[in-house]
Amino acid sequence: MAKKSVMDTAIRSPLCFHTLVYSGAAHKAFHQSPTVDNSKSAVLRLTSKVEAIKSLRSALQSQATALTDEVIFAMALLAIVGHGENVSAVEKRERRTMSAEQDGQFYASMEYEWQHMKAVIEIIKMKGGLHTIRLPGLAFALASFDIHTSIMFQTKPSFPLFMPSSPVIGTWLTSQPRSPAFQRCLNLATGFYFLTDLGLPTAIELLKVLNVIRDLIVAFDSYQRGDGEAPPIKMIIFARNLNQHELLTLPDLSEELFSSSLAYPDSPTSLKTHRALALYEICRLCAFIFQITVLLPNLHDNIDVTIPYARRIKRCLQCATTELHLHQDSTYHSFFLWVAIMTAWSVRSTTLYDWFVDFLVQHVRAEMIGQEVDYRESLRMTVEERLARFLWLESECEAPCAEIWEDVKASLILDEQCAFC
Structure with a gap:
Protein backbone atom coordinates (compact mmCIF):
# COMPACT_ATOMS: atom_id res chain seq x y z
CA MET A 1 0.00 0.00 0.00
CA ALA A 2 2.76 2.46 0.96
CA LYS A 3 4.76 1.83 -2.22
CA LYS A 4 1.69 2.26 -4.42
CA SER A 5 0.74 5.51 -2.69
CA VAL A 6 4.27 6.88 -3.09
CA MET A 7 4.32 5.96 -6.78
CA ASP A 8 0.88 7.54 -7.31
CA THR A 9 2.13 10.68 -5.57
CA ALA A 10 5.26 10.73 -7.74
CA ILE A 11 3.13 10.60 -10.88
CA ARG A 12 1.20 13.68 -9.73
CA SER A 13 4.13 15.56 -8.18
CA PRO A 14 7.30 16.47 -10.16
CA LEU A 15 9.01 17.12 -6.82
CA CYS A 16 8.40 13.58 -5.58
CA PHE A 17 9.15 12.13 -9.02
CA HIS A 18 12.63 13.65 -9.30
CA THR A 19 13.38 12.86 -5.64
CA LEU A 20 12.40 9.22 -6.10
CA VAL A 21 14.46 8.88 -9.28
CA TYR A 22 17.47 10.34 -7.50
CA SER A 23 17.05 8.17 -4.39
CA GLY A 24 16.33 5.03 -6.42
CA ALA A 25 19.40 5.54 -8.60
CA ALA A 26 21.54 5.99 -5.48
CA HIS A 27 20.14 2.77 -4.00
CA LYS A 28 20.84 0.86 -7.19
CA ALA A 29 24.39 2.17 -7.48
CA PHE A 30 25.06 1.15 -3.87
CA HIS A 31 23.72 -2.39 -4.23
CA GLN A 32 25.20 -3.16 -7.64
CA SER A 33 28.38 -5.17 -8.00
CA PRO A 34 31.58 -3.10 -7.75
CA THR A 35 32.39 -4.33 -11.27
CA VAL A 36 29.33 -2.60 -12.78
CA ASP A 37 29.94 0.68 -14.64
CA ASN A 38 27.87 3.31 -12.81
CA SER A 39 28.87 6.27 -14.97
CA LYS A 40 25.42 6.55 -16.59
CA SER A 41 23.77 6.19 -13.20
CA ALA A 42 25.99 9.00 -11.89
CA VAL A 43 24.68 11.34 -14.58
CA LEU A 44 21.09 10.35 -13.75
CA ARG A 45 21.68 10.92 -10.04
CA LEU A 46 23.17 14.35 -10.60
CA THR A 47 20.49 15.60 -13.03
CA SER A 48 17.57 14.24 -10.98
CA LYS A 49 19.01 15.79 -7.81
CA VAL A 50 19.24 19.19 -9.49
CA GLU A 51 15.62 18.94 -10.66
CA ALA A 52 14.45 17.78 -7.23
CA ILE A 53 16.14 20.73 -5.50
CA LYS A 54 14.61 23.17 -8.00
CA SER A 55 11.14 21.74 -7.39
CA LEU A 56 11.65 21.79 -3.63
CA ARG A 57 12.69 25.46 -3.61
CA SER A 58 9.62 26.35 -5.63
CA ALA A 59 7.30 24.39 -3.31
CA LEU A 60 8.77 25.96 -0.17
CA GLN A 61 8.13 29.46 -1.52
CA SER A 62 4.38 28.86 -1.73
CA GLN A 63 2.14 28.88 1.35
CA ALA A 64 -0.13 26.40 -0.41
CA THR A 65 2.58 23.74 -0.72
CA ALA A 66 5.22 24.48 1.94
CA LEU A 67 3.68 22.16 4.55
CA THR A 68 2.47 19.37 2.27
CA ASP A 69 3.38 15.70 2.61
CA GLU A 70 5.17 15.93 -0.73
CA VAL A 71 7.54 18.61 0.58
CA ILE A 72 8.21 16.68 3.79
CA PHE A 73 8.82 13.48 1.81
CA ALA A 74 11.26 15.18 -0.57
CA MET A 75 13.10 17.13 2.13
CA ALA A 76 13.60 14.03 4.26
CA LEU A 77 14.89 11.91 1.38
CA LEU A 78 17.22 14.62 0.14
CA ALA A 79 18.55 15.15 3.66
CA ILE A 80 19.32 11.44 3.98
CA VAL A 81 20.56 10.77 0.44
CA GLY A 82 21.93 14.26 -0.06
CA HIS A 83 25.29 12.99 -1.31
CA GLY A 84 23.94 10.07 -3.29
CA GLU A 85 25.56 11.30 -6.49
CA ASN A 86 28.88 10.20 -4.97
CA VAL A 87 27.78 6.75 -3.79
CA SER A 88 29.72 3.69 -4.90
CA ALA A 89 28.92 -0.01 -4.82
CA VAL A 90 29.31 -1.73 -1.46
CA GLU A 91 32.02 -4.38 -1.31
CA LYS A 92 30.64 -6.50 1.54
CA ARG A 93 26.93 -7.32 1.67
CA GLU A 94 25.08 -7.02 4.97
CA ARG A 95 23.28 -10.29 5.70
CA ARG A 96 21.87 -9.64 9.16
CA THR A 97 18.09 -9.69 9.10
CA MET A 98 17.44 -6.52 11.09
CA SER A 99 19.77 -4.54 8.86
CA ALA A 100 18.80 -6.05 5.52
CA GLU A 101 15.06 -5.67 6.14
CA GLN A 102 15.30 -1.87 6.36
CA ASP A 103 18.26 -1.44 4.00
CA GLY A 104 20.24 -0.34 7.02
CA GLN A 105 23.61 -0.75 5.34
CA PHE A 106 22.70 1.82 2.69
CA TYR A 107 21.30 4.39 5.12
CA ALA A 108 24.19 3.93 7.56
CA SER A 109 26.64 4.71 4.75
CA MET A 110 25.02 8.04 3.86
CA GLU A 111 26.39 11.45 4.82
CA TYR A 112 23.29 13.10 6.23
CA GLU A 113 22.35 16.77 6.01
CA TRP A 114 21.44 17.23 9.66
CA GLN A 115 20.31 20.84 9.35
CA HIS A 116 17.85 19.78 6.66
CA MET A 117 16.45 17.07 8.92
CA LYS A 118 16.00 19.62 11.71
CA ALA A 119 14.05 21.73 9.22
CA VAL A 120 11.87 18.72 8.39
CA ILE A 121 11.09 18.24 12.08
CA GLU A 122 10.12 21.91 12.43
CA ILE A 123 7.86 21.72 9.37
CA ILE A 124 6.13 18.65 10.80
CA LYS A 125 5.56 20.49 14.09
CA MET A 126 4.16 23.50 12.19
CA LYS A 127 1.91 21.12 10.28
CA GLY A 128 0.53 19.74 13.55
CA GLY A 129 2.58 16.61 14.22
CA LEU A 130 3.21 13.21 12.68
CA HIS A 131 -0.46 12.25 12.93
CA THR A 132 -1.32 14.91 10.31
CA ILE A 133 0.77 13.16 7.64
CA ARG A 134 -1.42 11.20 5.25
CA LEU A 135 1.13 9.65 2.89
CA PRO A 136 1.27 5.96 3.98
CA GLY A 137 4.56 4.93 5.54
CA LEU A 138 5.98 8.45 5.75
CA ALA A 139 5.09 9.10 9.40
CA PHE A 140 6.54 5.73 10.41
CA ALA A 141 9.76 6.40 8.48
CA LEU A 142 10.16 9.84 10.05
CA ALA A 143 9.41 8.53 13.54
CA SER A 144 11.98 5.77 13.02
CA PHE A 145 14.57 8.30 11.90
CA ASP A 146 13.82 10.47 14.92
CA ILE A 147 14.22 7.52 17.29
CA HIS A 148 17.41 6.19 15.74
CA THR A 149 19.12 9.57 15.58
CA SER A 150 18.12 10.16 19.20
CA ILE A 151 19.96 6.94 20.07
CA MET A 152 22.95 8.11 18.04
CA PHE A 153 23.21 11.49 19.77
CA GLN A 154 21.81 10.48 23.19
CA THR A 155 18.94 12.96 22.99
CA LYS A 156 15.21 12.75 23.64
CA PRO A 157 12.93 12.07 20.64
CA SER A 158 11.40 15.09 18.92
CA PHE A 159 8.00 13.42 18.59
CA PRO A 160 5.81 11.75 21.23
CA LEU A 161 5.36 7.99 21.38
CA PHE A 162 2.85 6.80 18.78
CA MET A 163 1.56 4.04 21.07
CA PRO A 164 2.95 1.85 23.87
CA SER A 165 4.84 -1.25 22.78
CA SER A 166 3.15 -3.63 25.24
Whole structure:
Protein backbone atom coordinates (compact mmCIF):
# COMPACT_ATOMS: atom_id res chain seq x y z
CA MET A 1 0.00 0.00 0.00
CA ALA A 2 2.76 2.46 0.96
CA LYS A 3 4.76 1.83 -2.22
CA LYS A 4 1.69 2.26 -4.42
CA SER A 5 0.74 5.51 -2.69
CA VAL A 6 4.27 6.88 -3.09
CA MET A 7 4.32 5.96 -6.78
CA ASP A 8 0.88 7.54 -7.31
CA THR A 9 2.13 10.68 -5.57
CA ALA A 10 5.26 10.73 -7.74
CA ILE A 11 3.13 10.60 -10.88
CA ARG A 12 1.20 13.68 -9.73
CA SER A 13 4.13 15.56 -8.18
CA PRO A 14 7.30 16.47 -10.16
CA LEU A 15 9.01 17.12 -6.82
CA CYS A 16 8.40 13.58 -5.58
CA PHE A 17 9.15 12.13 -9.02
CA HIS A 18 12.63 13.65 -9.30
CA THR A 19 13.38 12.86 -5.64
CA LEU A 20 12.40 9.22 -6.10
CA VAL A 21 14.46 8.88 -9.28
CA TYR A 22 17.47 10.34 -7.50
CA SER A 23 17.05 8.17 -4.39
CA GLY A 24 16.33 5.03 -6.42
CA ALA A 25 19.40 5.54 -8.60
CA ALA A 26 21.54 5.99 -5.48
CA HIS A 27 20.14 2.77 -4.00
CA LYS A 28 20.84 0.86 -7.19
CA ALA A 29 24.39 2.17 -7.48
CA PHE A 30 25.06 1.15 -3.87
CA HIS A 31 23.72 -2.39 -4.23
CA GLN A 32 25.20 -3.16 -7.64
CA SER A 33 28.38 -5.17 -8.00
CA PRO A 34 31.58 -3.10 -7.75
CA THR A 35 32.39 -4.33 -11.27
CA VAL A 36 29.33 -2.60 -12.78
CA ASP A 37 29.94 0.68 -14.64
CA ASN A 38 27.87 3.31 -12.81
CA SER A 39 28.87 6.27 -14.97
CA LYS A 40 25.42 6.55 -16.59
CA SER A 41 23.77 6.19 -13.20
CA ALA A 42 25.99 9.00 -11.89
CA VAL A 43 24.68 11.34 -14.58
CA LEU A 44 21.09 10.35 -13.75
CA ARG A 45 21.68 10.92 -10.04
CA LEU A 46 23.17 14.35 -10.60
CA THR A 47 20.49 15.60 -13.03
CA SER A 48 17.57 14.24 -10.98
CA LYS A 49 19.01 15.79 -7.81
CA VAL A 50 19.24 19.19 -9.49
CA GLU A 51 15.62 18.94 -10.66
CA ALA A 52 14.45 17.78 -7.23
CA ILE A 53 16.14 20.73 -5.50
CA LYS A 54 14.61 23.17 -8.00
CA SER A 55 11.14 21.74 -7.39
CA LEU A 56 11.65 21.79 -3.63
CA ARG A 57 12.69 25.46 -3.61
CA SER A 58 9.62 26.35 -5.63
CA ALA A 59 7.30 24.39 -3.31
CA LEU A 60 8.77 25.96 -0.17
CA GLN A 61 8.13 29.46 -1.52
CA SER A 62 4.38 28.86 -1.73
CA GLN A 63 2.14 28.88 1.35
CA ALA A 64 -0.13 26.40 -0.41
CA THR A 65 2.58 23.74 -0.72
CA ALA A 66 5.22 24.48 1.94
CA LEU A 67 3.68 22.16 4.55
CA THR A 68 2.47 19.37 2.27
CA ASP A 69 3.38 15.70 2.61
CA GLU A 70 5.17 15.93 -0.73
CA VAL A 71 7.54 18.61 0.58
CA ILE A 72 8.21 16.68 3.79
CA PHE A 73 8.82 13.48 1.81
CA ALA A 74 11.26 15.18 -0.57
CA MET A 75 13.10 17.13 2.13
CA ALA A 76 13.60 14.03 4.26
CA LEU A 77 14.89 11.91 1.38
CA LEU A 78 17.22 14.62 0.14
CA ALA A 79 18.55 15.15 3.66
CA ILE A 80 19.32 11.44 3.98
CA VAL A 81 20.56 10.77 0.44
CA GLY A 82 21.93 14.26 -0.06
CA HIS A 83 25.29 12.99 -1.31
CA GLY A 84 23.94 10.07 -3.29
CA GLU A 85 25.56 11.30 -6.49
CA ASN A 86 28.88 10.20 -4.97
CA VAL A 87 27.78 6.75 -3.79
CA SER A 88 29.72 3.69 -4.90
CA ALA A 89 28.92 -0.01 -4.82
CA VAL A 90 29.31 -1.73 -1.46
CA GLU A 91 32.02 -4.38 -1.31
CA LYS A 92 30.64 -6.50 1.54
CA ARG A 93 26.93 -7.32 1.67
CA GLU A 94 25.08 -7.02 4.97
CA ARG A 95 23.28 -10.29 5.70
CA ARG A 96 21.87 -9.64 9.16
CA THR A 97 18.09 -9.69 9.10
CA MET A 98 17.44 -6.52 11.09
CA SER A 99 19.77 -4.54 8.86
CA ALA A 100 18.80 -6.05 5.52
CA GLU A 101 15.06 -5.67 6.14
CA GLN A 102 15.30 -1.87 6.36
CA ASP A 103 18.26 -1.44 4.00
CA GLY A 104 20.24 -0.34 7.02
CA GLN A 105 23.61 -0.75 5.34
CA PHE A 106 22.70 1.82 2.69
CA TYR A 107 21.30 4.39 5.12
CA ALA A 108 24.19 3.93 7.56
CA SER A 109 26.64 4.71 4.75
CA MET A 110 25.02 8.04 3.86
CA GLU A 111 26.39 11.45 4.82
CA TYR A 112 23.29 13.10 6.23
CA GLU A 113 22.35 16.77 6.01
CA TRP A 114 21.44 17.23 9.66
CA GLN A 115 20.31 20.84 9.35
CA HIS A 116 17.85 19.78 6.66
CA MET A 117 16.45 17.07 8.92
CA LYS A 118 16.00 19.62 11.71
CA ALA A 119 14.05 21.73 9.22
CA VAL A 120 11.87 18.72 8.39
CA ILE A 121 11.09 18.24 12.08
CA GLU A 122 10.12 21.91 12.43
CA ILE A 123 7.86 21.72 9.37
CA ILE A 124 6.13 18.65 10.80
CA LYS A 125 5.56 20.49 14.09
CA MET A 126 4.16 23.50 12.19
CA LYS A 127 1.91 21.12 10.28
CA GLY A 128 0.53 19.74 13.55
CA GLY A 129 2.58 16.61 14.22
CA LEU A 130 3.21 13.21 12.68
CA HIS A 131 -0.46 12.25 12.93
CA THR A 132 -1.32 14.91 10.31
CA ILE A 133 0.77 13.16 7.64
CA ARG A 134 -1.42 11.20 5.25
CA LEU A 135 1.13 9.65 2.89
CA PRO A 136 1.27 5.96 3.98
CA GLY A 137 4.56 4.93 5.54
CA LEU A 138 5.98 8.45 5.75
CA ALA A 139 5.09 9.10 9.40
CA PHE A 140 6.54 5.73 10.41
CA ALA A 141 9.76 6.40 8.48
CA LEU A 142 10.16 9.84 10.05
CA ALA A 143 9.41 8.53 13.54
CA SER A 144 11.98 5.77 13.02
CA PHE A 145 14.57 8.30 11.90
CA ASP A 146 13.82 10.47 14.92
CA ILE A 147 14.22 7.52 17.29
CA HIS A 148 17.41 6.19 15.74
CA THR A 149 19.12 9.57 15.58
CA SER A 150 18.12 10.16 19.20
CA ILE A 151 19.96 6.94 20.07
CA MET A 152 22.95 8.11 18.04
CA PHE A 153 23.21 11.49 19.77
CA GLN A 154 21.81 10.48 23.19
CA THR A 155 18.94 12.96 22.99
CA LYS A 156 15.21 12.75 23.64
CA PRO A 157 12.93 12.07 20.64
CA SER A 158 11.40 15.09 18.92
CA PHE A 159 8.00 13.42 18.59
CA PRO A 160 5.81 11.75 21.23
CA LEU A 161 5.36 7.99 21.38
CA PHE A 162 2.85 6.80 18.78
CA MET A 163 1.56 4.04 21.07
CA PRO A 164 2.95 1.85 23.87
CA SER A 165 4.84 -1.25 22.78
CA SER A 166 3.15 -3.63 25.24
CA PRO A 167 -0.25 -3.85 23.44
CA VAL A 168 1.54 -4.76 20.21
CA ILE A 169 3.79 -7.39 21.76
CA GLY A 170 0.97 -8.71 23.92
CA THR A 171 -0.82 -10.00 20.81
CA TRP A 172 2.10 -12.20 19.75
CA LEU A 173 2.01 -15.93 20.41
CA THR A 174 5.73 -15.80 21.20
CA SER A 175 5.01 -13.55 24.19
CA GLN A 176 2.82 -16.17 25.84
CA PRO A 177 4.76 -17.91 28.66
CA ARG A 178 3.66 -21.38 27.51
CA SER A 179 4.68 -20.90 23.88
CA PRO A 180 7.64 -22.98 22.61
CA ALA A 181 9.52 -19.78 21.73
CA PHE A 182 9.15 -18.36 25.24
CA GLN A 183 10.02 -21.69 26.85
CA ARG A 184 13.33 -21.71 24.97
CA CYS A 185 14.29 -18.43 26.65
CA LEU A 186 12.94 -18.82 30.18
CA ASN A 187 15.96 -17.23 31.86
CA LEU A 188 16.17 -14.25 29.51
CA ALA A 189 16.11 -10.91 31.41
CA THR A 190 15.70 -12.65 34.79
CA GLY A 191 19.05 -11.22 35.86
CA PHE A 192 17.51 -7.75 36.07
CA TYR A 193 15.14 -8.57 38.92
CA PHE A 194 17.43 -6.76 41.36
CA LEU A 195 15.96 -3.55 39.90
CA THR A 196 12.81 -4.14 41.97
CA ASP A 197 14.84 -3.87 45.18
CA LEU A 198 16.53 -0.53 44.47
CA GLY A 199 13.76 1.68 45.83
CA LEU A 200 13.71 3.74 42.61
CA PRO A 201 10.38 4.12 40.75
CA THR A 202 12.36 4.72 37.55
CA ALA A 203 14.07 1.35 38.01
CA ILE A 204 10.67 -0.35 37.86
CA GLU A 205 9.91 1.49 34.63
CA LEU A 206 13.28 0.42 33.26
CA LEU A 207 12.51 -3.21 34.11
CA LYS A 208 9.27 -2.96 32.13
CA VAL A 209 11.22 -1.69 29.11
CA LEU A 210 13.77 -4.50 29.51
CA ASN A 211 10.99 -7.09 29.64
CA VAL A 212 9.67 -5.75 26.33
CA ILE A 213 13.17 -6.12 24.86
CA ARG A 214 13.06 -9.72 26.12
CA ASP A 215 9.83 -10.31 24.21
CA LEU A 216 11.37 -8.74 21.10
CA ILE A 217 14.36 -11.08 21.37
CA VAL A 218 12.09 -14.10 21.78
CA ALA A 219 10.01 -13.07 18.76
CA PHE A 220 13.04 -12.33 16.58
CA ASP A 221 14.71 -15.62 17.54
CA SER A 222 11.48 -17.41 16.65
CA TYR A 223 11.34 -15.56 13.32
CA GLN A 224 14.92 -16.54 12.51
CA ARG A 225 14.09 -20.17 13.23
CA GLY A 226 11.14 -20.02 10.82
CA ASP A 227 8.56 -20.81 13.50
CA GLY A 228 4.93 -20.51 12.46
CA GLU A 229 4.09 -18.66 15.68
CA ALA A 230 6.61 -15.87 15.01
CA PRO A 231 5.20 -12.42 14.16
CA PRO A 232 6.14 -10.85 10.79
CA ILE A 233 9.51 -9.10 10.74
CA LYS A 234 7.89 -5.74 9.94
CA MET A 235 5.78 -6.04 13.09
CA ILE A 236 8.89 -6.88 15.12
CA ILE A 237 10.62 -3.78 13.74
CA PHE A 238 7.57 -1.63 14.50
CA ALA A 239 7.48 -2.84 18.12
CA ARG A 240 11.26 -2.46 18.40
CA ASN A 241 10.96 1.22 17.46
CA LEU A 242 8.22 1.78 20.03
CA ASN A 243 10.36 0.10 22.67
CA GLN A 244 13.39 2.19 21.74
CA HIS A 245 11.29 5.34 22.16
CA GLU A 246 10.29 4.13 25.64
CA LEU A 247 13.94 3.49 26.51
CA LEU A 248 14.95 6.94 25.26
CA THR A 249 12.35 8.70 27.39
CA LEU A 250 13.42 7.05 30.65
CA PRO A 251 15.10 9.56 32.99
CA ASP A 252 18.85 10.03 32.75
CA LEU A 253 19.98 10.01 36.39
CA SER A 254 23.71 10.44 35.76
CA GLU A 255 23.71 14.02 37.10
CA GLU A 256 22.25 12.79 40.37
CA LEU A 257 24.71 9.90 40.47
CA PHE A 258 27.73 12.16 40.07
CA SER A 259 26.41 15.16 42.00
CA SER A 260 28.62 16.58 44.75
CA SER A 261 26.04 15.71 47.40
CA LEU A 262 26.49 12.03 46.64
CA ALA A 263 30.19 12.08 45.91
CA TYR A 264 31.07 10.83 49.39
CA PRO A 265 28.12 8.90 50.82
CA ASP A 266 28.52 9.06 54.59
CA SER A 267 25.34 7.32 55.73
CA PRO A 268 23.64 4.00 54.95
CA THR A 269 20.73 5.83 53.31
CA SER A 270 23.00 7.93 51.12
CA LEU A 271 25.07 4.88 50.18
CA LYS A 272 21.94 2.92 49.24
CA THR A 273 20.72 5.79 47.04
CA HIS A 274 24.12 6.12 45.41
CA ARG A 275 24.29 2.39 44.65
CA ALA A 276 20.76 2.37 43.26
CA LEU A 277 21.55 5.25 40.91
CA ALA A 278 24.73 3.55 39.70
CA LEU A 279 22.98 0.25 38.96
CA TYR A 280 20.10 2.02 37.23
CA GLU A 281 22.39 4.06 34.99
CA ILE A 282 24.63 1.12 34.08
CA CYS A 283 21.57 -0.95 33.24
CA ARG A 284 19.94 1.81 31.19
CA LEU A 285 23.09 2.62 29.22
CA CYS A 286 23.89 -1.02 28.51
CA ALA A 287 20.35 -1.52 27.21
CA PHE A 288 21.29 1.03 24.53
CA ILE A 289 24.47 -0.94 23.83
CA PHE A 290 22.36 -4.04 23.21
CA GLN A 291 20.02 -2.09 20.94
CA ILE A 292 22.99 -0.77 18.94
CA THR A 293 24.88 -4.04 18.61
CA VAL A 294 21.96 -6.42 18.08
CA LEU A 295 18.68 -4.69 17.20
CA LEU A 296 20.18 -1.75 15.23
CA PRO A 297 23.31 -3.50 13.96
CA ASN A 298 24.45 -0.85 11.49
CA LEU A 299 24.91 1.69 14.28
CA HIS A 300 27.39 -0.75 15.80
CA ASP A 301 29.78 0.00 12.94
CA ASN A 302 29.79 3.71 13.84
CA ILE A 303 32.35 4.31 16.60
CA ASP A 304 31.14 7.90 16.91
CA VAL A 305 27.96 6.36 18.32
CA THR A 306 29.38 3.54 20.43
CA ILE A 307 32.34 5.31 22.07
CA PRO A 308 30.26 7.96 23.95
CA TYR A 309 28.07 5.20 25.43
CA ALA A 310 31.12 3.12 26.36
CA ARG A 311 32.80 6.07 28.05
CA ARG A 312 29.72 6.73 30.16
CA ILE A 313 29.49 3.07 31.14
CA LYS A 314 33.19 3.04 32.01
CA ARG A 315 32.70 6.00 34.35
CA CYS A 316 29.68 4.34 35.98
CA LEU A 317 31.57 1.06 36.43
CA GLN A 318 34.48 2.89 38.02
CA CYS A 319 32.08 4.56 40.44
CA ALA A 320 30.23 1.31 41.17
CA THR A 321 33.41 -0.61 41.95
CA THR A 322 36.02 1.84 43.24
CA GLU A 323 33.68 4.04 45.30
CA LEU A 324 30.65 1.86 46.01
CA HIS A 325 32.27 -1.61 46.07
CA LEU A 326 29.25 -3.17 44.37
CA HIS A 327 31.49 -5.76 42.75
CA GLN A 328 31.94 -7.33 46.18
CA ASP A 329 28.24 -8.22 46.26
CA SER A 330 27.69 -11.56 44.51
CA THR A 331 24.20 -10.37 43.49
CA TYR A 332 25.79 -8.29 40.74
CA HIS A 333 28.67 -10.51 39.61
CA SER A 334 26.94 -11.82 36.49
CA PHE A 335 25.45 -8.40 35.76
CA PHE A 336 28.86 -6.72 35.64
CA LEU A 337 30.13 -9.60 33.50
CA TRP A 338 27.35 -8.98 30.96
CA VAL A 339 27.81 -5.20 31.00
CA ALA A 340 31.56 -5.38 30.41
CA ILE A 341 31.38 -8.01 27.65
CA MET A 342 28.58 -6.27 25.75
CA THR A 343 30.32 -2.89 25.98
CA ALA A 344 33.66 -4.38 24.94
CA TRP A 345 31.91 -5.77 21.86
CA SER A 346 30.63 -2.30 20.96
CA VAL A 347 34.15 -0.81 20.99
CA ARG A 348 36.10 -3.79 19.67
CA SER A 349 38.24 -1.76 17.27
CA THR A 350 39.12 1.04 19.73
CA THR A 351 41.50 1.59 22.62
CA LEU A 352 38.56 1.43 25.04
CA TYR A 353 38.31 -2.30 24.32
CA ASP A 354 41.45 -3.01 26.36
CA TRP A 355 39.98 -1.21 29.38
CA PHE A 356 36.87 -3.41 29.37
CA VAL A 357 38.89 -6.60 28.90
CA ASP A 358 41.08 -5.59 31.83
CA PHE A 359 37.95 -4.84 33.87
CA LEU A 360 36.70 -8.35 33.09
CA VAL A 361 40.00 -9.89 34.15
CA GLN A 362 39.96 -8.00 37.45
CA HIS A 363 36.27 -8.75 37.95
CA VAL A 364 36.72 -12.50 37.52
CA ARG A 365 39.72 -12.53 39.84
CA ALA A 366 37.76 -10.55 42.44
CA GLU A 367 35.03 -13.20 42.42
CA MET A 368 37.55 -15.65 43.82
CA ILE A 369 38.75 -13.55 46.76
CA GLY A 370 38.07 -15.38 49.99
CA GLN A 371 36.74 -18.48 48.28
CA GLU A 372 38.25 -21.86 49.04
CA VAL A 373 37.18 -23.44 45.74
CA ASP A 374 38.99 -22.78 42.51
CA TYR A 375 37.51 -20.84 39.62
CA ARG A 376 36.36 -23.83 37.61
CA GLU A 377 34.34 -24.98 40.62
CA SER A 378 32.78 -21.56 41.20
CA LEU A 379 31.55 -21.30 37.62
CA ARG A 380 29.25 -24.28 37.38
CA MET A 381 27.29 -22.37 34.82
CA THR A 382 29.12 -21.48 31.64
CA VAL A 383 29.81 -17.85 30.90
CA GLU A 384 27.17 -17.85 28.19
CA GLU A 385 24.54 -19.18 30.59
CA ARG A 386 25.31 -16.30 32.92
CA LEU A 387 25.10 -13.72 30.13
CA ALA A 388 21.83 -15.20 28.82
CA ARG A 389 20.09 -14.12 32.04
CA PHE A 390 20.20 -10.54 30.79
CA LEU A 391 19.71 -9.37 27.18
CA TRP A 392 21.07 -11.99 24.82
CA LEU A 393 20.40 -13.28 21.30
CA GLU A 394 22.51 -16.34 20.65
CA SER A 395 22.62 -15.99 16.86
CA GLU A 396 24.08 -12.48 17.15
CA CYS A 397 25.93 -12.46 20.47
CA GLU A 398 27.61 -15.83 20.84
CA ALA A 399 30.47 -15.55 18.32
CA PRO A 400 31.68 -11.97 19.06
CA CYS A 401 31.34 -12.36 22.82
CA ALA A 402 33.16 -15.71 22.73
CA GLU A 403 36.08 -13.93 21.05
CA ILE A 404 36.13 -11.36 23.84
CA TRP A 405 36.09 -14.13 26.42
CA GLU A 406 39.09 -15.72 24.71
CA ASP A 407 40.98 -12.46 25.25
CA VAL A 408 39.97 -12.54 28.91
CA LYS A 409 41.04 -16.18 29.25
CA ALA A 410 44.40 -15.36 27.72
CA SER A 411 45.07 -13.28 30.82
CA LEU A 412 43.39 -15.56 33.31
CA ILE A 413 44.65 -18.88 31.93
CA LEU A 414 41.28 -20.42 32.80
CA ASP A 415 40.58 -24.12 33.04
CA GLU A 416 38.77 -25.72 30.07
CA GLN A 417 35.64 -26.07 32.19
CA CYS A 418 35.33 -22.27 32.23
CA ALA A 419 34.98 -22.20 28.45
CA PHE A 420 32.48 -19.82 26.90
CA CYS A 421 29.99 -22.53 26.00
